[in-house]
Every structure is written in C-alpha cells, then in structure tokens.
Amino acid sequence: MTVDHILAVKGRDVITIPPHRTLDEAVKLLAEKHIGALVVAGADRRVLGIITERDIVRVLARRGAAAFGESVSAHMTGNVRTCHGGFLVNDVMEIMTLGKFRHVPVVEDEVLVGIISIGDVVKHRLAEVEREHQVLREYIATA
Ligand code: AMP
Secondary structure (H helix, E strand, O other), X not given: OEHHHHHHHHOOOOOEEOOOOEHHHHHHHHHHHXXXXXXXXXXXXXXXXXXXXXXXXXXXXXXXHHHHHOEHHHOOEOOOOOEOOOOEHHHHHXXXXXXXXXXXXXXXXXXEEEEEEHHHHHHHHHHHHHHHHHHHHHHHHXX
C-alpha cells in the first residue's frame, strides 16, 4: 500500500497557511477545519514549514496569550520531513515513529500535493490487517 493509494481515497486537499499570518489565525483555521496541523506554504505551494497544535500549546504554556499576535513562522518547524506518492505506508509510519510527529506532507516536484496523518496510517493499516484475516479465514474454511 502506497501513499498514492491513501490520497486516492482521502483526496489531495491540504489546508495551508502563509508564514506571515499570526498564531491567532492559525488557531482559528485549525478549529474551523477540525485538523491538527497546518502546512506553512506560500502561493507557490512549496513547503516552508509545519505548525501543529503541539507547537501552539507549547508556546501558550511558555508565554501565554501574548503569543497569539506573533507570526506562524516564529513558531513553526522549518525542517519538515516529507514523502512522495510512491512511499510505502509502512515507511511513512516509521518516519512518524522515529520523528515523534503525526503528520507527513506529500511533495511531488517540490510542490505540496497531499498530507498523511497518523489517523490515515492507522485506518489503512487496520483495513490491511482485516483483509489478511479474511484471507486466512477463507483459507482455513476451504482447507
Ligand atoms: P505532531 O505530532 O504532528 O502534532 O507534531 C509534533 C511536533 O513535530 C511539532 O513540533 C511539529 O511542528 C513537528 N512536526 C510535525 N510534522 C512534522 C514533519 N513532517 N516533519 C518535521 N516536523 C514535524
């Protein structure tokens, strides 16, 4: 199972935010879209960073509400691990586990084309395990 398979089911829309926007705008966008991460990108859709609910909780714990007026670029992670459509879902799972994060943007020719969250990985992994069990049940029943 590849990243392209997941994107074919879930779609390729990614909610982005430009780096000069404020944390206040980021929080509102996260809440409005019911998501946990925003890819930071300009109009050219090149990935400049990622900002997630964890980054925002961290800065709020440290500095309180004053941080809401600060820019997304001041609090995003700039060194983003990305993948492309040909990656195996298991490889993306390993990237998430080793990096201790739950989102991996999908990039083709340096342009953002999708995002994989840990929820997508778990959903597809469960479907895979269920399929394997079904094959084994059928095998046992006909043996
Ligand atoms: P998350 O678990 O995705 O909420 O992210 C936890 C931390 O990792 C936050 O500081 C994020 O900015 C950062 N992060 C999330 N996704 C990535 C990624 N693909 N590459 C690098 N850092 C990331």
